[in-house]
Amino acid sequence: MKRPLSNWSGSVRFTPGDIAQPETEAEIVELLRRTRTHRRKIRLIGSGHSFTPLVETDATLISLERLQGVEAVDATKQLATVRAGSTLKSLSQSFLEKGWSFENLGDINAQSIAGAISTGTHGTGIHLGSLSEQVVSLTLVTADGETLHCSAKQNGDLFQAARLSLGSLGILTRVQLRVKPLYQLHYVSQPLPLKEVLNNLDAYKENHRHFECYWFPYTDTVQAKFLNPTDLLPSKQRWKSIFNKLVLENGVFWLLSEAARLFPSLSPRVSRMSARGIPRFEEKGAAQSLFVTPRLVRFQEMEYAIPANALPPVLEEMKATIESHRFPVHFPVEIRFVKGDDIWLSPAYQQDSAFVAVHMYKGMPYQAYFSAMEQIFLRYGGRPHWGKMHSLEGKDLARRYPRWDDFLRVRQQLDPEGRFLNPYLKRILGFEETRHPAPTPS
Known part of the structure; x- marks a missing residue:
């Protein structure tokens, strides 16, 4: 019996033709050879945390959840x-x-x-x-x-x-x-004025191994998070951290989000209340335990990478646009930083980047807000996170990635029949617009 599936946020719902769960590489090889005979389309699914229809298919869906360890x-x-x-x-x-x-x-x-x-x-x-x-x-x-x-x-x-x-x-x-x-990390969370964060942005980025911040719309307040290596012993009073992450950042925030969903005009007030509740606390522990934060309140998300030095003017435009349009948003804007790389489809290709993410509580209209923010990101050379919502298609993306054609050539060589493509991938890769000759891999 066919089973309908949904991603984490509920933005994508589909029913695959069948689901395969191979346990070994040999089983994957056999599966691909067998489905090739029948020219079956194939998509892969991980945990369903992408907000876009990357895995959507009515054909064969392959899960690697049994290929563990x-x-x-x-x-x-x-x-x-x-x-x-x-x-x-x-x-x-x-x-x-x-x-x-x-x-x-x-x-x-x-x-x-x-x-x-x-x-x-x-x-x-x-x-x-x-x-x-x-x-x-x-x-x-x-x-x-x-x-x-x-x-x-x-x-x-x-x-x-x-x-x-x-x-x-x-x-x-x-x-x-x-x-x-x-290794151990020392994690510090504190509220700071937005202006102070922007004035000290370079120092915060350079002087801390990990720095991120959350700006609350309709306020001048930021939650700043700093994580640095430490030789100090792990914190003993873990209950404070658990209380902050589960009760304040999830339980109370869910109640406030429900109020905003039922009465959207409350969104600015909810955002200001959340900003006033930013916790001041610190914690020490193993890196993998401090990187992660529980995310129990569900939402839709769009995220763009922009040149890191463009963050101040981008945030200023975002703030002005949100307040001008009175968008009913209460989720904070998340800001993180990533080193530039040489990966062809990486949003951080050849540039140190600030990743700016906007969210909307599940069940609240997000299209107008996301569209307005996206236009700002695009003016500053933004590239979308591939697992988050965006409106770009192949011709738009090709202008933003210098190695776009190289990627398409390799893709064409490995999968000339397009067995790994679904309608969404065809659209964002521009696969139906341009065909490329196959190269010889280096």
Whole structure:
């Protein structure tokens, strides 16, 4: 019996023709060869945390949730080889038990490592890259069932395309990541004036391993978060952190969000109340435990990467536009920083970036607000996060990525029949607009 599926936010609902859950790479190879005979379309699903229809299909949907675990850790080279279906949460726990940590993580760990890499998931830290940038090699099974290994030295073009591919090249089965010996972080949260944050932005970015902030619309208040390595012992009174994250940031905020949904005109007041409730607290603990924050209040999200030095004028325009249009928004604007990289479809390609995310509570209209914010991001050279909502199509995106055509050529070579494409991918990749000759991988 066919089973309808939904993503985390409820923005995407679909019913696949069938769902396959291979447990080994050999099963994936056989599955692809068998479905090729019948010219079956294929999409991949991770944990469903993308806000866009990346995985939507009425054909075969492949889940890698049974392809789990850490295969090996090379202590000398500080490299971990992991199976592609492993969640960030399970890998964090396995690393913790083995005495290792991710270089960096975002604040949600429900994603599979394959999904996180394929969409460019990131944390914050101007000298730290996204999860895709932490990859040093990977294994990919192509549409015809061929297994390819790639790194910077082996199949280099494929490596640069596959580190962020939207699941359009093949199926990731194995990933090798840089890791660090287990380390502790000291986390400080505090409210600060928006003007102070913008005036000290360079110092905050440069002087802290991780810095991020949340600006509350209709206020001049920011929640600033600083995380730095420490040799101090983990905090003993964990209940304070749990209370802040579960009760204040989720329970109370959910009640306020429901009020805003029922009475949208309350949104500015709810935002101001939330800003007044920003907690002042600090905590020390293992890196993987402090990167993550529970996200129990559901929402829709759009996120763009802009040049890091463009953040002050972008925020000023966002503030003026929100107040001018009186958008019913109470969710804070999230701001994180990512080091520039050389990955072809990375939003941080060749530029240190500020990632600016806007949210709307689930059940509240978001289109007008997101559209207005998107226009600001685009004026400053913004590139959308691939797992978040945006309105761009292939022709728009091609102008923003210098290696766009290179990616399409590799994609065409590996999947000339478009078996890994769904209607959404065809639209954002411009696949039906332009055909490219197949190259020879380096």
